[in-house]
Amino acid sequence: MGKFHIMDHPLIQHKLSIIRNKNTGTNEFREVVNEISNLMAFEVTRDMPLKDVDIETPMGTAHAKELAGKKVAIVPILRAGIGMVDGILDLLPSARVGHIGMFRDEDTLEPHEYFCKLPSDISDREVLVVDPMLATGGSAIMAIDALKKRGAKNIKFVCLVSAPEGVKALEEAHPDIDIYAAALDDKLENGYIVPGLGDAGDRLFGTK
Numbered sequence: 001m002g003k004f005h006i007m008d009h010p011l012i013q014h015k016l017s018i019i020r021n022k023n024t025g026t027n028e029f030r031e032v033v034n035e036i037s038n039l040m041a042f043e044v045t046r047d048m049p050l051k052d053v054d055i056e057t058p059m060g061t062a063h064a065k066e067l068a069g070k071k072v073a074i075v076p077i078l079r080a081g082i083g084m085v086d087g088i089l090d091l092l093p094s095a096r097v098g099h100i101g102m103f104r105d106e107d108t109l110e111p112h113e114y115f116c117k118l119p120s121d122i123s124d125r126e127v128l129v130v131d132p133m134l135a136t137g138g139s140a141i142m143a144i145d146a147l148k149k150r151g152a153k154n155i156k157f158v159c160l161v162s163a164p165e166g167v168k169a170l171e172e173a174h175p176d177i178d179i180y181a182a183a184l185d186d187k188l189e190n191g192y193i194v195p196g197l198g199d200a201g202d203r204l205f206g207t208k
Helices: 010-020 026-044 080-089 138-149 164-173 200-205
Strands: 004-006 050-057 060-067 071-078 099-104 111-117 125-130 154-162 178-184 187-189 192-194
Touching (some): 026 080, 026 154, 071 080, 071 138, 080 125, 080 154, 080 200, 125 138, 138 154
Parallel strands (some): 125 154
């Protein structure tokens, strides 16, 4: 059974306040999203298994640890999810990166998949699906549907800001998925998280 995790580390909460501010410009917004993603990666990878190894130091033999688990794939939901990738890659430089493209119908708010490109060994990897916003949950659900259809088994969803409606929908659709968020906001209004941080894609890429 998956769990919902709120990342309440002081640095994450401080930086989240910066990107919530409507006066934060594109360059700073992009940099801080990257920094938050990097900090969140520490918590998301907390349960990675380790194995014992012996390493020769300049002074002798050290009984040490190294990662022993599955390889990792980072899968951003286009386009806003791209803004979270580099921060995670800084910690996991050998991770592969897939992409799932979704667009939201502005009338129905329903997501539609238009692109999916994944590592060929996705079934053997721990998959981190990243998207700054978990609003209605539609895009996250469809992305995870697409991943499972292609063989992915070990999946986590990572976002910056979430709405109760989106969390509930994702938990009901995929009860096996752990969800990691920096914040759980109040509600949805017209498909947008309130108070939220606006349209993450537009603020990352300077588009309107």
